[in-house]
Amino acid sequence: xxxxxxxxxxxxxxDRAALVTFLxxxxxxxxxxxxxxxxxxxxxxxxxxxxxxxxxxxxxGPAIQAAGLRALAAGATMDRTLEMVRRFRDTDKVTPIVxxxxxxxIWARGPERFLAEAGAAxxxxxxxxxxxxxxxxxxxxxxxxxxxxxxRLATPTTDSARLPAVLLNSSGFIYYVSVAGITGQKRATAExxxxxxxxxxxxxxxxxxxxxxxxxxxxxxxxxxLADAVVVGSALVDSVAAxxxxxxxxxxxxxxAVHSRVERLAAAIRTARQQS
Amino acid sequence: xxxxxxxxTSARPNSLRQGPDARGRFGIHGGRFVAETLxxxxxxxxxxxxxxxxxxxxxxxxxxxFKDYVGRPSPLYFAEPLTNxxxxxxxxxxxxxxNHTGAHKINNCLGQILLAQRMGKKRIIAETGAxxxxxxxxxxxxxxxxxxxxxxxxxxxxxxxxxxFRMRLLGAEVIxxxxxxxxxxxxxxxxxxxxxxxVEDTFYLIGTAAGPHPYPAMVxxxxxxxxxxxxxxxxxxxxxxPDVLVAAIGGGSNAIGLFHPFLDDPEVRLxxxxxxxxxxxxxxxxxxxAGGRPGVLHGQRSYxxxxxxxxxxEAHSISAGLDYPGVGPEHAWLADIGRMxxxxxxxDEALAAFQTTAKLEGILPALESAHAIAAxxxxxxxxxxxxxxxxxxxxxxxxxxxxxxxSMGVEL
Numbered sequence: 088x089x090x091x092x093x094x095x096x097x098x099x100x101x102d103r104a105a106l107v108t109f110l111x112x113x114x115x116x117x118x119x120x121x122x123x124x125x126x127x128x129x130x131x132x133x134x135x136x137x138x139x140x141x142x143x144x145x146x147x148g149p150a151i152q153a154a155g156l157r158a159l160a161a162g163a164t165m166d167r168t169l170e171m172v173r174r175f176r177d178t179d180k181v182t183p184i185v186x187x188x189x190x191x192x193i194w195a196r197g198p199e200r201f202l203a204e205a206g207a208a209x210x211x212x213x214x215x216x217x218x219x220x221x222x223x224x225x226x227x228x229x230x231x232x233x234x235x236x237x238x239r240l241a242t243p244t245t246d247s248a249r250l251p252a253v254l255l256n257s258s259g260f261i262y263y264v265s266v267a268g269i270t271g272q273k274r275a276t277a278e279x280x281x282x283x284x285x286x287x288x289x290x291x292x293x294x295x296x297x298x299x300x301x302x303x304x305x306x307x308x309x310x311x312x313l314a315d316a317v318v319v320g321s322a323l324v325d326s327v328a329a330x331x332x333x334x335x336x337x338x339x340x341x342x343x344a345v346h347s348r349v350e351r352l353a354a355a356i357r358t359a360r361q362q363s
Numbered sequence: 364x365x366x367x368x369x370x371x372t373s374a375r376p377n378s379l380r381q382g383p384d385a386r387g388r389f390g391i392h393g394g395r396f397v398a399e400t401l402x403x404x405x406x407x408x409x410x411x412x413x414x415x416x417x418x419x420x421x422x423x424x425x426x427x428x429f430k431d432y433v434g435r436p437s438p439l440y441f442a443e444p445l446t447n448x449x450x451x452x453x454x455x456x457x458x459x460x461x462n463h464t465g466a467h468k469i470n471n472c473l474g475q476i477l478l479a480q481r482m483g484k485k486r487i488i489a490e491t492g493a494x495x496x497x498x499x500x501x502x503x504x505x506x507x508x509x510x511x512x513x514x515x516x517x518x519x520x521x522x523x524x525x526x527x528f529r530m531r532l533l534g535a536e537v538i539x540x541x542x543x544x545x546x547x548x549x550x551x552x553x554x555x556x557x558x559x560x561x562v563e564d565t566f567y568l569i570g571t572a573a574g575p576h577p578y579p580a581m582v583x584x585x586x587x588x589x590x591x592x593x594x595x596x597x598x599x600x601x602x603x604x605p606d607v608l609v610a611a612i613g614g615g616s617n618a619i620g621l622f623h624p625f626l627d628d629p630e631v632r633l634x635x636x637x638x639x640x641x642x643x644x645x646x647x648x649x650x651x652x653a654g655g656r657p658g659v660l661h662g663q664r665s666y667x668x669x670x671x672x673x674x675x676x677e678a679h680s681i682s683a684g685l686d687y688p689g690v691g692p693e694h695a696w697l698a699d700i701g702r703m704x705x706x707x708x709x710x711d712e713a714l715a716a717f718q719t720t721a722k723l724e725g726i727l728p729a730l731e732s733a734h735a736i737a738a739x740x741x742x743x744x745x746x747x748x749x750x751x752x753x754x755x756x757x758x759x760x761x762x763x764x765x766x767x768x769x770s771m772g773v774e775l
Contacts, residue, residue: 142543142675143660145555146398152542164672190396191659195673217396217659221386242400244562249403267400268560 090183090211091236091259094133095294095315102360104311105133106353107296109187109320110345111154112137112171113163114327119337120158123327123345124175128182130346131353134316135175136214139168139188146216148271150321153328157335165192165201169208176209185212185238185259190226198226202233212236212259220252227256236260241287243267243275250290260294260316261287271321274300281313304355311359319352379626379702382693387576390699392692395575397662400559405662409577411482416584421477428473429588432506433463435470437589439596439753444723445739452607452746454739455600456726456756457593457621466729466758467589467617468499468570474585475568476503484566487511490554492519492547492613493684493731494526495758496570501535511535514553516545519683526762544677547613547687551661571614572691575662579691586620593753594624601751607632607742610755611708611734613649613685615694617757622703623693632704635694636738638680639707649678651690652698652705660688665695681710681766682730684758708737714770716740717760729758730766 088096098105108127113120127135140158144151172184186205193201193215205213213230220227220239227237236259244267245253254261263283265275275283280297287295297310298318310317326348330341382389395405415421429435438461442454459467479487487504489511491497497513504511513530517539520527530537543549551574558567572582590608597605608625610618612635625631637650648654651666658667660675668676668688678688697703708716716736720728728736735754743752760767768775 141673143548143552145552145661146400146559148556149542159674189659191667191669191675192673194657194659194664195669195671216398217662219395219397219399219402221395221402240399242398244400244403246403253399264400267562269556272560 089236089259090181091134094183095260098133104314104356104359105296105316106131106307106349106356107134107136107298107316107318108132108323108349109136109138109318110323110327111140111151111158112168113140113158113161114154114324115157115331115335115337116161117163117167119341121171121174122342124171125178126342126346127349128179130349132182132349134183134185136185136187136318136320137168137172139165139186139192141189141192144189146269148269148321150271150324150328154324165196169204172208172210183211184209185214186210187214188216190215190217193226198229202230202235206233206235210235212238214238214240214262216240220255223256231256231258238262240264243283247286254291257293260296261291262318263287263295263297263314265297265299268299270299272300274306277309277313280310284313304351307352308355308359311356317356323348380623382696383576383580389693389696391657392663392665392695393576393579394664395662396659396664397575398559400562404558404562405575407482411478412577412581415478415481424477425474429470433469433473434461435588436592436596437461439593439600442724445720448723449740449743451743451748452750452752453748454743455597455605455751455753457589457753459589459617459755459757460726460729460732460759464495464499464502465761466495466499467586467620468496469502470588470620471570471582471585471616472496472499472503472568474581475566476507476509479509479566479568480507482566485509485564486561487566487568488514488554488557489568489570490514490547490550491570492550492686493682493729494519494523494530494762495684495729497535497537498526498529498533500568500570501530501533504535505533512557513537514540514550514557516540516547516550518545519547522766523683523762524765546678546683548675548678555661571616572619572693573614573661573663573665573689579663579693582616583619583623583693586616587623589617589620589755590622590624593621597751597753604628604631605751605753606630606746607634607750607752609634609636609735609739609742609752611636611685611731611757612690612694613638613687613731614689615691617755619691619693621755626702633697633702634704634706634738634742636734637705637707638682638685638734639709640679640681642709643707647679649680649685649687650707651688652695653707655688657695663692665692666690681713681770682734684729684731685734706738708734712737714767717763717767726756727760727764728756729760730763732757733760
């Protein structure tokens with residue numbers, strides 16, 4: 088069983104949703120970023136998504152765009168992102184790691200080489216925003232063959248005619264993007280999310296994660312009652328940005344500030360289903 | 364007339380004019396590298412375009428607007444003074460700069476807005492570099508009564524003020540893009556973010572033969588009126604096809620529009636001129652084919668200026684319309700298979716060509732087109748006097764006088 092499958096299997100037994108956290112590799116600097124990632128499991132993150140910085144993140148809002156540029160300015164590269172995962176795996180063998188980003192840095196490296204290195208570093212899954220099912224031969228099928236899950240986004244525009252194509256080669260979990268738009272902006276209502284999750288459940292046995300626009304513990308709890316996982320990204324990236332000094336350097340309390348936000352989200356998710 | 368000619372010749376076996384394939388690929392280039400949210404829209408657009416393309420009423424409607432609104436056909440002008448000075452091939456200008464709004468961009472905008480109307484879309488968005496596409500989009504949006512938002516990099520807004528004001532006069536909302544290099548690439552990112560957020564009612568009117576399938580093919584088809592007319596006009600004037608076609612390429616819509624109807628005429632050389640900026644060797648250029656390698660950006664794979672780690676580099680060109688790190692996928696493929704030659708002109712060469720053309724021909728060319736002229740100045744003397752060269756004068760240079768003045772140390 089893969090780390091992702093194992094994690095969802097265990098959480099199902101506990102009857103609680105997973106907290107999936109997103110941070111950008113190398114944001115705001117390489118050392119701080121490593122400390123942020125390393126401390127996530129102890130803060131309550133169940134799955135870790137790590138953004139691979141890219142100059143042109145077309146599907147991201149201002150917060151994650153800025154994070155990517157901070158990381159690139161601090162010297163982030165694909166080598167260093169993979170090194171970060173390797174170092175994380177030295178001490179944590181169980182928490183799933185999913186790399187998220189855009190295709191060009193992978194294509195530039197060569198998909199086969201990237202997959203071999205990512206697998207060896209301990210990466211469990213990929214979310215590549217600009218690779219729809221129509222481009223599955225590029226990376227999705229090679230990733231599956233290499234034993235790395237390819238996690239697909241389903242969106243409000245993915246209608247029932249299209250859903251089977253989206254699900255076909257998906258593995259790990261399905262990431263439901265709850266609003267049509269870029270990251271960190273609007274948020275869907277619980278009713279809309281509930282309907283979407285039911286529609287997805289009818290079509291797949293894969294766990295369903297919901298993200299986009301979830302910032303606060305109570306919002307996370309609400310989604311945790313409906314879905315198998317709650318993804319929080321822009322809010323954590325905002326916490327990083329809020330702890331920078333005017334010159335853009337990390338202040339001493341940055342790591343703690345981000346981890347406490349994760350702790351609050353995790354606590355809300357852990358008790359969400361008991362309250363409902 | 365024009366679309367008819369295109370479809371009747373493109374059915375030949377072994378034709379180079381049949382691309383892209385069903386996946387939107389030209390060789391390894393092209394494709395549909397977009398977020399899932401946009402995928403259903405791209406497929407809807409492809410279906411709508413396939414239907415429109417085969418509909419005689421759509422063609423008739425487009426021809427009407429080309430004739431009565433744009434002023435087509437644009438003349439094919441014999442540039443006698445330039446020909447005499449260079450002492451080589453007979454040089455013709457395809458006068459796209461005489462079109463309504465002053466560039467070839469309107470051809471594509473009319474095609475797409477007619478399609479948007481058929482699809483029942485209520486809002487138009489566009490990206491622009493030099494502002495020519497923004498002006499053309501704002502123009503057709505005004506005429507067809509649709510609200511229009513144009514994304515434009517802050518850097519470009521600064522160097523293309525007259526076009527910004529034109530767009531506003533035409534009722535468009537011009538949104539300054541402050542991210543990245545604040546030029547065309549970033550404007551395109553922002554337009555895509557708008558589209559992904561406003562999927563219900565919005566039509567993204569892309570200005571060049573690039574982006575996810577079906578845009579490269581669709582924009583090419585609308586711009587092919589340039590090459591189709593050129594073919595008829597040169598046959599009428601010279602009784603034969605030209606020996607060389609020359610056009611500037613940024614994304615490449617004016618070049619593919621001129622070249623495409625000639626792809627299956629191997630005796631016609633196709634010369635694409637990239638923007639070499641300060642010189643390709645300096646790294647400050649916009650020559651994607653000569654100075655880049657295949658990459659994925661803005662929904663397509665094509666040549667892309669990038670670093671070893673796949674991060675997109677900032678392009679540089681004095682011409683805002685060429686200041687883009689990528690190029691359309693069909694050009695990339697034509698370069699790969701050797702059908703199209705690729706050369707480049709620097710900022711300085713383009714500025715010199717601008718002044719030469721003004722003085723000799725009484726025409727101010729757009730700085731984009733001035734790159735094609737710069738290449739022609741080098742190429743024509745190497746050709747025999749009975750050879751024919753057609754250059755796409757894709758836009759007029761009024762918008763560029765501030766840039767040219769500042770390069771000459773003149774304050775306006």
